[in-house]
Amino acid sequence: MTALPDFDEVIDRIGTHSVKWDCMESLYGVSPQEGIAMWVADMDFRPPQAVQDALQTLLHQGVYGYWGDERAYQAAIQWWMANRQGWKIQPEWIFTTHGLVNGTALCLQAFTQPGDGVVLMTPVYHAFARVIRASGRRVVECPLVQIDGRYEMDFDAWEAKMDGTAKMLILCSPHNPGGRVWTEAELKATADFARRHNLILVSDEIHHDLVMPGHRHIPMAVAAPDQPVVMMTATTKTFNIAGGHSGNVIIADPALRARFAATMAALGISANSFGIAMATAAYSPEGAAWVDALNTYLDGNRHAFDAIVNTIPGVRSMPLQATYLAWVDFSGTGMDTAEFIARVEKTAKIAANHGATFGLGGNGFLRFNLATPRARVIEAATRLKQAFADLQ
Secondary structure (H helix, E strand, C coil): CCCCCCCCCCCCCCCCCCHHHHCHHHHHCCCCCCCEECCCCCCCCCCCHHHHHHHHHHHHHCCCCCCCCCHHHHHHHHHHHHHHHCCCCCHHHEEEECCHHHHHHHHHHHHCCCCCEEEEEECCCHHHHHHHHHCCCEEEEEECEEECCEEECCHHHHHCCCCCCEEEEEEECCCCCCCCCCCHHHHHHHHHHHHHCCCEEEEECCCCCCECCCCCCCCHHHHCCCCCEEEEECCHHHHCCHHHCCEEEEECCHHHHHHHHHHHHHHCCCCCHHHHHHHHHHCCHHHHHHHHHHHHHHHHHHHHHHHHHCCCCCCEECCCCECCEEEEECHHHCCCHHHHHHHHHHHCCEECEEHHHHCCCCCCEEEEECCCCHHHHHHHHHHHHHHCHHHC
16 A cells, blocks of 8 residues: 655755755745745645656666657556546547647647747736747737636626737646636636637646545536547646646647648657656556645644634635646735835845736735745745734
8 A cells, every 4th residue: 555645844945956846046036945936837845756767777787768659658648538537549649749838838839830829818828928929929918807706707808908919828737826726617618718818728727636625626628529629738846746847738629630740840849757757657546645645744734834824914815726836916915026025025025926927917916826835835834924013
């Protein structure tokens, strides 16, 4: 019987070339010796033992050549999607990319031209806009609206932004940074919106396994089976193996698949053997049990964090339905952005993502990564309460 993971174990990542811990002082002015890293979306947990064992097998074999024969890898992806997501896929639909930021960039190259507009429902994962602009495309921001403390889609308002120059819509499902699990009705409405405006629909579902109890993620391909969709998934967020830089773009539609395959071939993209090995091991019954334990633990972390942070006058953490990323609104404090950020970084000594980087609607927010031992989450929330003690 596999032992349950110890998510309470504090693992010292300082000096391990961790972006999250080793780069936060240069970017945020927060020393890793005194501070808490809560910005980059990776976890401070070890992956399942099956992943460690897969790497040990490669190490023991000792020859690190080109990877071939992806049948076991493809079968693992098929098994996972069928059993965990209720989505049946075929091996020939699967493309392996160097993560999903790379997958996004490949979609832009395959399906759009320089100058084309790309629709984002903002605030949303900041790398989308960065890659869109770097590729010479335009970001078309369609702001989400807050209703009863959570984000909702506003298709009526977005219609006015559609002038025929946008060619793609990138959906973030579940939503980062708001933590929404989109309903089946919302997904169908998104597919209809894309169809009405002739938009290639790309659904980034990297957080689809990280769903809080009481909520259920529905893949876009399941919610709208008649709409051609480019699905992006990965093991990297789920199992904390982002350093393996491996993701999957899964395309059922033959015409879209042919265009994407041509772009992959033109750019000479091939798989990373370490990422493939880790993904194959992770998509297994052992990996599934680990994820179930992880989600229970993350649910406890978000409750512990919110219980303290939501007592600060004018501060509110958006209820988290998925991901491990708390989206915290400081606008009710009456402070300007520079002041509340200074309190978080200089007084509380916490590095968190600045809301403005997520696009329209992000001002006034900070994003905090809760995928760290609970004692550290409680310490961070306590520091925040102390940093705003004068408001009590």
